[in-house]
Amino acid sequence: MAWLIVLFAGFCGGLVQGLTGFGAVIIMMIFLPNILPIDQSAGVAGLMMLGSVITLVYRNRHEIRLTRIIIPFLVYASVATWSVHLGHVLDVHLLRMLLGGLLVALSIYFTFSKRQGDSQYPWFIAGMFMIISGFFNGLFGIGGPLMALYFLSKAHSMSQYLADLQTFFLIDTFYITSLRVASGIVTLHLVPLILIGMVGAITGTMIAAHLLNRLNVTTMKRLIYVFIGLSGLYYLFI
Numbered sequence: 001m002a003w004l005i006v007l008f009a010g011f012c013g014g015l016v017q018g019l020t021g022f023g024a025v026i027i028m029m030i031f032l033p034n035i036l037p038i039d040q041s042a043g044v045a046g047l048m049m050l051g052s053v054i055t056l057v058y059r060n061r062h063e064i065r066l067t068r069i070i071i072p073f074l075v076y077a078s079v080a081t082w083s084v085h086l087g088h089v090l091d092v093h094l095l096r097m098l099l100g101g102l103l104v105a106l107s108i109y110f111t112f113s114k115r116q117g118d119s120q121y122p123w124f125i126a127g128m129f130m131i132i133s134g135f136f137n138g139l140f141g142i143g144g145p146l147m148a149l150y151f152l153s154k155a156h157s158m159s160q161y162l163a164d165l166q167t168f169f170l171i172d173t174f175y176i177t178s179l180r181v182a183s184g185i186v187t188l189h190l191v192p193l194i195l196i197g198m199v200g201a202i203t204g205t206m207i208a209a210h211l212l213n214r215l216n217v218t219t220m221k222r223l224i225y226v227f228i229g230l231s232g233l234y235y236l237f238i
Contacts, residue, residue, distance in 0.1 A: 002035045002193070003192075003193070003196050005031050005032070005034065005035055006031075006032070006035070006044075006048070006193050006196050006197045006200070007196050007197065007199065007200040008031065008200065009027065009028045009030075009031035009032055009045075009048075009197065009200070010028070010048045010049075010196070010197035010198065010199065010200025010201035010203075010204065011200035011201065011203055011204040012027045012028070012031075012200075012204065013025070013027045013028045013045070013048065013049060013052075013200075013201055013204065014049070014052045014200060014201035014202060014203060014204025014205040014206075014208070015204035015205070015207060015208050016204075016208075016227070017049060017052055017053075017056075017201075017204075017205060017208070018052065018056070018204060018205040018206075018207070018208025018209055018211075018212070019208045019211060019212065019220075019223060020148070020220075020223060020224045020227045021148055021151075021161060021162050021165045021166065021224065022144030022145060022147070022148045022165065022169075023144060023145075023227055023231060024045070024048075024049045024052070024201065025042065025045045025046060025049070025144070026144070026231050026234060028041070028044075028045040028048065028049075028197075029041060029042065029045060032044060032045055036190075036193075039180075039185050040185055040186070040190065043177065043180040043185050043186040043190070044186070044190055044193060044194055044197065045197075046173050046176060046177060047173070047177060047186070047194045047197075047198075048194055048197030048198055048200075048201050049169075049173070049201050050170075050173055050198065051198040051201060051202045052198075052201045052202055052204070052205040053166050053169050053170050053173065054170065055202060055205055055206075056162055056166040056205065057163070057166045057167050057170055059162075059209070060159045060160075060162045060163035060166070061163065062163075063157070063159045063160040063162075063163035063164075064163045064164065064167050065160075065163075065164060066167070068151075068154055068164055069164055069167055069168050069171070072126075072130050072147070072150065072168065073168055073171055073172065075127065075130040075131065075134065076130045076131075076133055076134035076137070076143065076147070076172070077134060077172070077175055078134065079130070079131050079134030079135050079138065080134040080135070080137045080138035080143070080176070081138065081179070082138065083134065083135045083136075083137075083138030095136070096235045096236075097235065097236055099132075099136055099232070099235050100231075100232040100233065100234070100235030100236035100237075101232065101236065102132075102232070103145050103146075103228050103229065103231050103232030103235065104229050104232035104233060104236070105232075106146075106149065106225075106228060106229075106232075107225050107226065107228045107229025107230075107232060108229065110149075110225045110228075111222065111225045111226065111229070120153050120154060121150065121153055126150055126153075129146040129147065129149065129150045130147070130150070132146055133145075133146045133147045137172075137176070143172065144169070144231075145228045145231050145232075147165065147168060148165060148224060148228070149228070151164045151165040151168065152165075152221065152224065158212070158220055
C-alpha cells in the first residue's frame, strides 16, 4: 500500500512540476505524511523529484544562465541554513498562514494585473523573494512559489523560465539533501520508496511535456499564477 501512495504522489507531483515549474513537494506532502514523519516526507519528496528536475534541466539546457542563478541561490541557501534551526522556536503555524496569505495576494494581483509579471522586480523586491523563500524552505521545505515568480520575471520564454528555475532546484536539492543526510533525516532504508516515487514523477513530467506543447505562454503564466494561489490556500488551511 505504501508504494502505491508513493507512486501516485510522485506522478501528481511530476505532472504539476512539469506544467508550472514548481509545486511538486506541495502536492506530495498531501500524501507522504500518511506513511512517513513530516521531516522524512520532505526529504523523500525532494529526492523523488530529482529525476524529473534533471530531465527538465537537460531538456532546456541550452537556455540555462548560471549567472542568473548563483547569486539568488547563495542568498536563498544562506537563509535556509540559518532557518533550519528555528523550527523549535518560532510559531510555524503562524508563519505558514502568513506565507499563504502572501501567495494568495500575489496570485490575485498577477492574475488580474495587465503587467502580468513581465517586468523585472526592483532589486529589493527580488532580494525579499530570495530571503522569504530560503527562510520557509529551511523551516518546512517551502521554497518554490516566490522563486518561480522571480525567475518568471527574468525569463523571455517558458523554456528559459524552466531552465533557470529547474537548475536552481537541482542545486538546492543536492544542498538540502546533504544537510538532511548529515542530520540523519534521510537514510538508506528510504531509497526503495524514493526510487518508486521517481518512476511516478518522471512519468508525470513526461505527460506534462506533451501538454505544454498545446499551451501558449500567456496561458502558462496564468496557470502558474493560479497554482501559486492554490499553494497559498493550502498553507492557510492545511
